[in-house]
Amino acid sequence: MRVSVQWLASYVDLPPEVRGREIAERLIAAGLEVESVETLGAGLQGPLTVGKVVRIEELTEFKKPIRWCQVDLGSEHGGTRGIVCGASNFIVDDLVVIATPGTILPGDFHIAARTTYGHVSDGMICSERELALGEDHAGIIVLPDGTVGDDAVELLGLGDEILDIAVTPDRGYALSVRGIAREVATSFDLPFNDHAMALADLPAPEATDAPWPCDVDDAAICEMFTLRRITGFDPSATTPAWMRRRLTAAGMRSISLAVDVTNFVMLDTGQPLHAFDGSKLRGTVRAGYAASDTRLTTIDHVERVLSPDDIVIRDDSGPLGLAGVMGGFSSEIDSTTTDIVLEAAWFTPRRVAQTARRHRLATEASRRFERGVDRVLAPYASAKAMQLLLHYGGGSYVGFTAWESPYEPTRIVMASSLPERTAGMAISAGVVAERLTAVGCEVAGSQGDGADHFTVLVPSWRPDLIDPADLVEEVLRLGGYDELPSHLPAISGGRGLTERQRKRRRLGLWLAGAGLTEVLTYPFMGPADIAALRIDEEDDRQRGVTLANPLSDEQPQLRTTLLPGLAAVARRNRSRGADDVLISEMGRVFFTTKYHDLGTTVIRPATTSRPSEDELAALEELLPHQPEHLAGLLIGQRVRSGWWGEGSPVDWAQAAALARGCALEIGVHLQPRAVHYAPFHPGRVAGLYLDDICLGYAGELHPAVLLHWGLPPRSCAFELDLTVLLDASVAVSHQTQAPIIATAPVAKEDIALVLDAGIAASDVAAALTDGGGDMVESVRLFDVYQGPQVPAGQRSLAFSVRLRAEDHTLTGEEISQIRELMLAAAAQRCGAVLRGS
Amino acid sequence: MSAPNRSYDPVGVAALEPQAVGEAVGQALAAIEAARDLTELKDVRRDHTGDKSALSLANREIGALPPAAKAEAGKRMGEARRSVNEALERREGDLAVERDLRVLREETIDVSMPTDRGHTGGRHPLTTMMERMSEVFLLMGYEIAEGPEAEAEWFNFDALNIGPDHPARTMQDTFFVDSAESGVVLRTQTSPIQMRALLERPLPVYVVAPGRVYRTDELDATHTPVFHQIEGLAVDEGITMAHLKGTLDHLATMMFGEGISTRLRPSYFPFTEPSAEIDVLCFLCRGESVGNLGSPCRTCGSEGWIEWGGCGMVNPRVLEAAGIDPDVYSGFAFGMGVERTLMFRHGVTDMRDMVEGDVRFTRAFGIEV
């Protein structure tokens, strides 16, 4: 809402020294968000004078059209002056605004007499932009009325200050000059002159013709509906300059006198008005429900299909407009309209909001009706509009018809101590009553329940005041929030982070310590991302959740894997010159659940009491499955090249070590198994298992995927289901038993085996470990050989084995016995034979 | 080496003459002193104390002496050999120290060379900012509450006193999951966690909820469709707005330093009443830049205060929706943008830097903000 200080002054007699900045500060303290204060024509010094164009000579010898004009400024201002002008939107006898030499225009633009285009230009004819009044640079200002020689500074409203206020949804009343002026009056402790509610000079209707009949279908959608009729209006009448100026300053365009008047009164009082062309109406005009499947073309020339949920204005011919939102094209006033029917009404905010939303329309009217218009204002506002129309457009007042349901002001009973109990500071009942009265409430005291209570009648323009808490806010904000004391509540001890929260943080630190940089990507993806992964139709990652209104048509769904997001970030880093990119992310992925169709059983429990457990369960049922994942992407060198020698590239083993290391860090031992899993290299990816549950994958990415992603070959990645991992970790929390640290000497043995190349090294190690029994401290693969020295299809695996007894030094005999058992197990389970035997 | 010994005749009894012994000792001591390293000293030891050395040979002659002379000769030889051995030990010790020093000297390398064989990681500053802010509350006894990002509309709107046709519902540009009628949205605020906490936890409730939220804004320097908020909620008997102010002041002090406080301005949120905007005193200029054209402040735009978030007393209607009696319990809630906090606390000027994942941005913050 843009409101001018001069306009505010029509309601509040502000001392002349009060500037916009001070008004803004007071309003901010009162809870209105003043975003800016600007001065119209800021920087202007010296006079601007109204002049009349006497003669125009077109100069044609230049690249663009130039006019050499004679302009009469009146005898006091030197009579007729010659001025060169580049604009051509004016004719002889037009009134224009002249800056004479010596004047400084906004932007420090000094006007002087100078020779240009072969003539001495003795001043300048001004455009809106040159005066910082608007952006209109196309032409100069042509005044609709005025007197030659008059001061144009005042005529144009220059020097007035404009406050731009962002109005929160609760303060519908602040979408009017009247409402803001009331806050100004309260905050400066000045009287408020509510002239919007005055009907003093209303002319008597000339009952030469019947006033227009009106009716309402249902008070649930419209509590007041009024029509006021004028005939004999002059359609060629123009909007007075002062009103145009007000509208322009408020950010509205001037259209025609009739439309301008309705807009002006709406800005002034907050009451939206609609003007019909009476000649286009048929029969009773009523506010009501739309018939289904009827059509209406609104004044924006859009044909709209109506639904019975829409509220409309209609007559015998059909719908005339969307009630409280936008009028219809068929009954619109035009340049020939002489018969005007003014509609002013009060529509139910919720119904206007629904209608506006269904038609994706947000208008000045709907914004006000949604937030609540003053319930009793309509007849006053339409009277004011009528007065203006009659004054500037002539015609006669035919009459007024109205439909109204009874109005009862909202009554709130509030404990007088509630404000001080809420604030945590003393506020006397007297102060409470005083401040509520300043807001416009009627406050009556009463004794009930042994406690002091106030019965508060809420003013018609404050539909946002419903609960005692709303009144508390009024009391506190008028006192100013700066009065509030500051102290901490006494809290009994909390339990700190949950196990999961602590472990999640630990993983974040661990990954950073391992050299990975955390990124936070958007969780959006699309069919192209899925296709790039080379996953099949049955894959879970195809079961993504779709957004109804995605930002991009290319990524209409929520991610089911973190890898595409990481790939995009890696590509961005590479394109900015990074060679090695080691990144990780922890975040949610989203799957539709198989068990129900999303959204088929939408429930909205009442909010007046706690929902039942069934209702809460039904709400949870609506939600997609959204576990957290943890993933990493590794590109380039793990160990960099340097003075120490060649570096080493990232590899599948590093990816697996990171994934397994994460799990181990929080107490979960994941075992690798050979699997096929896109988008990984089919022969270089490990499924990471806890017993028979796969928690994720790690390995080298598929070369074709990397090519598609534009990332270098051999890049690696891992992705874990963090939710399941944390579950597993929490399950083993606090269960670690201290190991017995044996101090007897260790015996080290090497065992080299030859066996089928397809057998997993981990299976062989497990066989050796199991075969050797309790004395086996560790079995570690240290060499792999495949080549001419072993038969084709076989390979040699060499393990270093550490044996130790708890209580004695192992004898040579014991060692060879254990060794034999290990070999036997490897032979039996894996078909391994001792190399060289 | 030890060439002087060659002319010496080891077979004479005269070897036991005091003068001859003295000469042999003198020669040995000189040779020991002359040894330049442990290898040379080893040769000197062999030549002057070995089986064929003058002193060893002389010592062997003692047996041939008449008994009366044996004792004296034995004593003389003992002293002579002791002095040589002592000198050897001493010299060996010195030379060993010298050798060790030399080895260390020779092993000197240029320690200014780069040491970064591996990579340095980092945590995203938004993550660590949420942790740091949460920490302030954990220390006061709050706990961290969580909730889903794809959230039921009921939790995101209805339960927070934002009815289906509430203007605030259109103000927030909401991503709808599946369809506009599915009842599921990407949460537009962390506030639904408030309602979850009130439904799930026994009273009193003191929680903070950091998390990711979504609005349908296109990414630019000042907007992002995916961002982070941290929300706080206290519901207990006797909670007042003064407690809210005290809590926010404490947070401001912990985040920005001693003497940094907050200012509340009346505002509107459907789930709080009264409601307020939170401004924090500019930690850089502490308000000194206001009206001081000579030293403008970029952090607060010379306003002195920085907009930080919103807050208020929990609307009794929200308490009722959670089945809590507003006549017995009251509460406060507040929330602020994590991106915004990072921007003004650390001079981030473009929202995209926090979104794009450029590792240079994140690494600058290390593992903490």
Ligand SMILES: [Zn+2]
């Ligand atoms: Zn500052």
